[in-house]
Amino acid sequence: METKYDRLKAFVAENGWPRYRFNQILHAVFKERIGEFDRMTTLPLPLRHQLRKRFGKSVLHLTPVFRKQSGQADKVLFELPxxxxxxxxxxxxxxxxxxxxxxxxxxxxxGxxxxxxGRIGLKRNLSADEITDQILYFHxxxxxxxxxxxxxxxxxxxxxxxFTALKVLTDPRLFNLSPRRITVSTIGLVPQIERLSREFPQVNLTFSLHSPFDEQRSALMPINRKYPLDEVLDALDAHIQRHRRKVYIAYIVLPGVNDTPEHAEKLVSLLRGRGPWDYLYHVNLIRYNPASGAPKAYQRPREEELATLCRRLRRAGVKVTIRQSFGVDIEAACGQLYGRYYIRGEPEEHKAPAKGR
Known part of the structure; x- marks a missing residue:
């Protein structure tokens, strides 16, 4: 699918400018970190005016409207066009x-x-440019x-x-990121897991599990009714066997809900004995993060509860880590995004920096 970089390249050619002018635009954006066309002084003034008229003031099309920082987390709310x-x-x-x-x-x-x-519902998919512009802003x-x-x-x-966004992020002329520095998380969409495995085998894959029991997982995550655990794990097995790449299992710990000895035993039975490559499954235990709009029934686990579950899995031979948690106090942690803004509206005391240099 076409991206803004494709449109920029076509625009330069259609207006009679030599090909190297497009390369100068990319150099300004990705090497000099210049987003505003008027500041790309290696370009002729008429071309800068044409670019501004056609694409706007900046190559970045997301508008940062609110920014909140706390310790090691920095959250930005963007407005789309x-x-x-x-x-x-x-x-x-x-x-x-x-x-x-x-x-x-x-x-x-x-849901x-x-x-x-998930309580907001789906408003729409982001375009590839809107996905990659989030990184472009910080760049x-x-x-x-x-x-x-x-x-x-x-x-x-x-x-x-x-998939288009991944091509942009890994393009040597653009962001030039190694696929191994990118992680895609999924709740278990089997056909799309298979496509990702074919097209981007080196991208890290995380499967959001959260319960090893099909019935309970279906209650927590309705997608499980369409793609039950056996089907998802078969797709993950195929990915591991084909590419010898580690797969991460995300497991949000809900005290009294999914952290019992029975859950640990079932999780071990799911992941162990899947073949010679089962050691490439790695469980990440994640603290549940209370958030605006989320059910009050769920509580954040105590450290001893996390440690107990971690110890049970490790003793059974499962590779497991307790993931670091950043940004809980500003609702920037796992499962919290956008809930506060959508339900109450964010206060405006922290304005985000402008969108381009």
Missing amino acids: DSNKIETVRLIYRAGWQSYCISSQCGCGF CRFCAT LQSHPIDSISLMGMGEALANPQI
């Missing part, structure tokens, strides 16, 4: 690594019971782009534009 809103989170690790959690849809239509974003603000996870608003694999 049709006035819908999405959120993106920058995570700053102590070693200096900067990772980005980006959205693929405005809202989400899958997972514990997720604030133009001079932040390093070390890794990206498609774990923000929406189910990434439900949006076909995600």
Whole structure:
């Protein structure tokens, strides 16, 4: 599918400019971190005027309207051209690594019971440009782009534009990211898992499990009725066997709901004994994060509850990690995005920086 970079290239050619002018635009954006056409001084003034008239002031088309920071998390609310809103989170690790959690849809239509974003419903898919512009914004603000996870608003694999976005993010002329620094998270859409495995085998894959029991998982995550666990795990097995790539299992811990000894035992039986490559499954235990609009019945687990579940899995030979949690106090953590804005409206005391340099 066509992106803004395709349109820029075609526009330069159609208006009689030599091909290297397009390369100069890319150099300005991706090497010099210049987003505004008027500031691309290597371009002739008439071309700059033409670009501004056709594409607007900046190569970036998302408008940052609100920004909130807390410790190691930095959350930005963007307005889309049709006035819908999405959120993106920058995570700053102590070693200096900067990772980005980006959205693929405005809202989400899958209705997972514990997720604030899911209670909004799906407004629409994002375009490939809207997906990659979330990263472009931080790039133009001079932040390093070390890794990206498609774990923000929406189910990434439900949006076909995600495959075009992955091409842009990994294009050597553009963002030039290694596929191994990109993670796509899914609730278990089997045909799309198979497509991702074919087209982007080196991209990291995370499966959101959250219960090892089909009946309970269907209650928590209605998608399980369409794609039950056996079908999803068969698709993940095929991916592992074909590419020898690790698959991550995301498991939000809901105390008293999915952290019992029976859950641990069933999770072990699901992942162990799947063949010679079952060691490539890695469980990430995630703290449940209360959020605006999410059910009050679920509570954040205590550290000892997390540690107990982790210990049970590890003793049974399952590779497991307790994921670091950033940004809970500003509702920037897993399952919290957009709930506060949608239900109450965000206060306006923190205005986001302008969209281009």
